[in-house]
Amino acid sequence: MSSPAILRHPEDSMPAIAEAGPVPAATPPATPPSFGTLALRWYRLNQGRLRATAIGIISLLAFLLVWHLLTSYRVVFFVRFTNVPSPLAVYASFTKAIHDPKFLMHIVLSCRRIFIGFSLAAIVGVPLGLIMGRFKLVHEIIFPVAEVLRPIPAIAWVPMAIMLWPTNEQSIVFITFLGSFFPILVNTLHGMSLVDPVLVRAAQCLGARERSIFREVYFPASLPHIFTGLTIGMGVAWVSLIAAEMISGQYGIGYFTWEAYSLVQYADIALGMIAIGVLGLGSSLLIRGAGHLVMPWRSTR
Amino acid sequence: MSESLASEPKGHIEVSNFSLSYDSIEGPVQAVTDTQIHVKPGEFVSIVGPSGCGKSTLLNAVAGFLKPTTGISTVDGERVSGPSAERGMVFQQYSLFPWKTVRENVEFGLKMRGMPRSQRERAARTLLGLAGLEAFEKHYPEKLSGGMKQRVGIVRALATGPKVLLLDEPFGALDAQTRVIMQQILTNMWQRLKISVLFVTHDIDEAIFLSDRVYCMTARPGSIKAEIPIPLERPRQQAMMMSSEFLALRRGLMSLIREESLKAMGGEINDMGMQGLNIELHGHSLADVI
Numbered sequence: 001m002s003s004p005a006i007l008r009h010p011e012d013s014m015p016a017i018a019e020a021g022p023v024p025a026a027t028p029p030a031t032p033p034s035f036g037t038l039a040l041r042w043y044r045l046n047q048g049r050l051r052a053t054a055i056g057i058i059s060l061l062a063f064l065l066v067w068h069l070l071t072s073y074r075v076v077f078f079v080r081f082t083n084v085p086s087p088l089a090v091y092a093s094f095t096k097a098i099h100d101p102k103f104l105m106h107i108v109l110s111c112r113r114i115f116i117g118f119s120l121a122a123i124v125g126v127p128l129g130l131i132m133g134r135f136k137l138v139h140e141i142i143f144p145v146a147e148v149l150r151p152i153p154a155i156a157w158v159p160m161a162i163m164l165w166p167t168n169e170q171s172i173v174f175i176t177f178l179g180s181f182f183p184i185l186v187n188t189l190h191g192m193s194l195v196d197p198v199l200v201r202a203a204q205c206l207g208a209r210e211r212s213i214f215r216e217v218y219f220p221a222s223l224p225h226i227f228t229g230l231t232i233g234m235g236v237a238w239v240s241l242i243a244a245e246m247i248s249g250q251y252g253i254g255y256f257t258w259e260a261y262s263l264v265q266y267a268d269i270a271l272g273m274i275a276i277g278v279l280g281l282g283s284s285l286l287i288r289g290a291g292h293l294v295m296p297w298r299s300t301r
Numbered sequence: 302m303s304e305s306l307a308s309e310p311k312g313h314i315e316v317s318n319f320s321l322s323y324d325s326i327e328g329p330v331q332a333v334t335d336t337q338i339h340v341k342p343g344e345f346v347s348i349v350g351p352s353g354c355g356k357s358t359l360l361n362a363v364a365g366f367l368k369p370t371t372g373i374s375t376v377d378g379e380r381v382s383g384p385s386a387e388r389g390m391v392f393q394q395y396s397l398f399p400w401k402t403v404r405e406n407v408e409f410g411l412k413m414r415g416m417p418r419s420q421r422e423r424a425a426r427t428l429l430g431l432a433g434l435e436a437f438e439k440h441y442p443e444k445l446s447g448g449m450k451q452r453v454g455i456v457r458a459l460a461t462g463p464k465v466l467l468l469d470e471p472f473g474a475l476d477a478q479t480r481v482i483m484q485q486i487l488t489n490m491w492q493r494l495k496i497s498v499l500f501v502t503h504d505i506d507e508a509i510f511l512s513d514r515v516y517c518m519t520a521r522p523g524s525i526k527a528e529i530p531i532p533l534e535r536p537r538q539q540a541m542m543m544s545s546e547f548l549a550l551r552r553g554l555m556s557l558i559r560e561e562s563l564k565a566m567g568g569e570i571n572d573m574g575m576q577g578l579n580i581e582l583h584g585h586s587l588a589d590v591i
Contacts, residue, residue: 202396205364206410207386207461216409220400297400297441 085267090274093267103256107275110241110253113169114283117176118237125184125233126226132185133192134218146185154179154240158247172244172252179240180233187232191225192218224298227291234287238280253279310343311377312464312497314363318372321358331522332358336372338516338525340465340497347500347508349554350518350526351562356501357469359523363499364390364467376464386410389458393470395450397442403453404429404438410461428456432486448479452486459490465497472507480504481539484511488537505554509547510537517557520565527557 033041043050064087069075071086085093097103132139154175161171195218203217245254257272292299319336322329333355340346348356361367363374365384374381376388384390389410397406404425411421429435432452442450451471458466468487472480484507491498502508508515512531519526531550533541541547 196396198392198394198396199398201364201366201384202390202392202398203409203413204366204384205386205388205390206457207413208409209413212413217398220398223400295400297443 083266085270089267090270093265093271097268097271106251106253106256107279109251110245111279113173113176113241113245113252114234114237114279117173117241118180118234120173121177121180121184121233121237122230125181125229126188129185129188129226129229130192130214130219130222133189133195133222134214139189146182150182150186154236155243155247158244161244162248168248168250172241172249175244176237176241180237183232183236184226184229187225187229188222191222191229194225195221220295223295227287227295230287230291231284234283235280238276238283242276310495310497312340313342313377314338314340314374314465314497314499315376316359316363316372316374319359319362319369319374320371321355321362321367322370333362334522334524336524340499342497343495344513345491345498345500345511346514346516347502347512348516348518349502349505349508349558350523351520351558351565352503353521353565354518354561355521355523356518359518360467360469360499360501363465364388386413386461387464389461389463389466391451391454391458391466391468391471393473395442395447395454395474397450397453397457399442402439402441403434403445406442406453407457407460409457414461425460428460429453431490432456446479447475448483451475451483455487455490459494459496463496465499466491468498468500470502471500472504473502480507487511492535505551505558506542509533509550509554510542515554517554518561520561526561529554 068087070081071084073081075081128142132142157175157178158171161174162168165171165174199217199221200213203213208216241252242254242257245252246258249255253272253275257269257276260266260268260272316336316338319338320331320334322331324330336359338346338348338359348359350356358367362369363376363381365381365388381388397403398409401409404422407425407428408421411424416424426435426438429438432455434449434452434456437445437449442453445453454471455466455468471487472483475483487498488511500508500511509531515529515531516525517527517529518524529550533544533546533550
């Protein structure tokens with residue numbers, strides 16, 4: 001029971017409060033370190049990340065090389081590479097495509113659909129999840145319906161969407177919306193269910209009322225899960241969009257890819273695929289960046 | 302003790318005829334029964350007892366988080382009907398908002414009260430200075446040590462100028478050295494602010510060292526077993542913990558609690574544990590042997 005500290009300082013009088021505060025560690029050295037030392041230190045600190053980057057680049061180059069070899073030798077080994085375009089052919093069609101306003105329009109239209117569909121899903125899904133997490137009755141009413149609709153893949157909605165919406169454009173956006181809506185809703189709900197009740201109590205005995213608790217505790221506490229939902233939702237939004245464009249579109253990068261197959265422009269198939277991959281990657285990076293901005297307490301980890 | 306009554310301290314806590322029971326499938330479970338406690342304005346009172354005796358339950362009822370089954374608790378004559386900024390609370394798990402910096406955490410209560418930003422920033426800085434934390438005002442809680450977190454927790458609870466401060470095993474998660482320092486910080490702040498403190502702990506030394514009075518609770522269903530005044534003079538120093546006066550108090554409280562702890566786990570020890578361990582009691586009571 002009696003702690004070692006007590007035994008060691010029997011005459012110790014009450015220390016001033018300030019003394020209890022830890023002293024800031026590591027005082028700066030007298031002379032500023034040279035550029036060489038700094039560079040070396042930076043290298044040591046970032047060694048792991050540099051290594052990962054280097055290996056990543058090598059692995060991408062190896063992928064391109066294997067692709068090149070498989071296609072230039074037209075390998076047939078279970079899978080047939082006879083008609084698969086080579087990386088160089090794809091690069092050639094890429095240089096042509098970036099000067100083609102039609103190709104750029106496909107990309108712009110797809111991005112616009114993603115933007116509208118995904119934004120609507122976030123605008124509806126996040127608040128709905130927050131409210132469902134806070135008010136039991138709303139949860140009890142909406143949750144069963146959501147659970148029945150959730151497992152239906154967005155692609156299965158295509159015929160229904162065409163019937164529901166007057167224009168093709170609207171039905172494609174609707175399908176994109178549906179694809180991202182459920183992951184966003186479910187993850188927001190999950191985040192709400194994990195909010196530490198002690199934090200709510202702490203806020204209450206600091207004088208916070210329902211509204212402030214919602215804004216100052218429930219919402220920020222759920223943010224990490226909301227962003228998980230947004231990231232997953234963005235991925236599913238692209239999956240749904242491409243499927244919808246391939247089936248019912250006249251424009252868009254999914255339509256471009258499918259059209260290339262119909263027109264026997266094989267290089268464009270790969271170009272469309274890579275464009276989809278790059279756009280998907282870019283949009284999830286955007287969300288991750290937004291997450292860091294909105295949750296500074298997590299990015300300092 | 303006498304100097305704390307010098308100016309006009311507030312925060313008279315009165316809990317009377319208090320009992321609290323939970324519903325379970327086997328019927329109501331009595332957690333706390335027939336309890337009266339009071340804390341005079343400016344007094345430092347601790348509640349000790351074996352684990353699960355309902356001391357935290359009692360504290361949570363004073364805070365307004367739990368409704369008593371019977372009885373009422375009042376602060377300065379006003380009935381407690383829900384949590385309020387008049388009763389500051391410090392939790393064992395620190396419960397700082399991880400998304401707020403140290404200063405924003407301290408500002409929270411003032412913000413809820415509608416104090417303008419610049420004013421509450423100044424107030425928070427002053428308070429953090431008192432706790433030796435001004436250098437950390439922009440840090441997020443995750444970066445702080447346990448002792449620093451709890452200092453922020455105490456400062457945050459005090460920022461709104463509550464009448465009473467309720468602490469639920471606030472130093473339970475800290476190492477022994479840090480705990481001693483925290484006890485002195487708490488004493489300093491209490492003496493400076495002259496508010497009433499109700500402190501729940503299972504650490505007997507801590508209870509004696511800090512308090513004017515200690516309530517000892519029985520095993521579940523909890524009720525007050527004894528009320529022990531601590532006549533040690535203030536300011537108290539760590540050297541006091543070796544004094545015969547302190548040790549006598551400690552011995553007394555220790556035996557009270559041991560009795561209750563054994564009662565709480567007695568069944569298991571008597572029936573199975575003793576047989577398994579093959580301990581010879583030689584006519585002594587279990588309490589003497591352990």
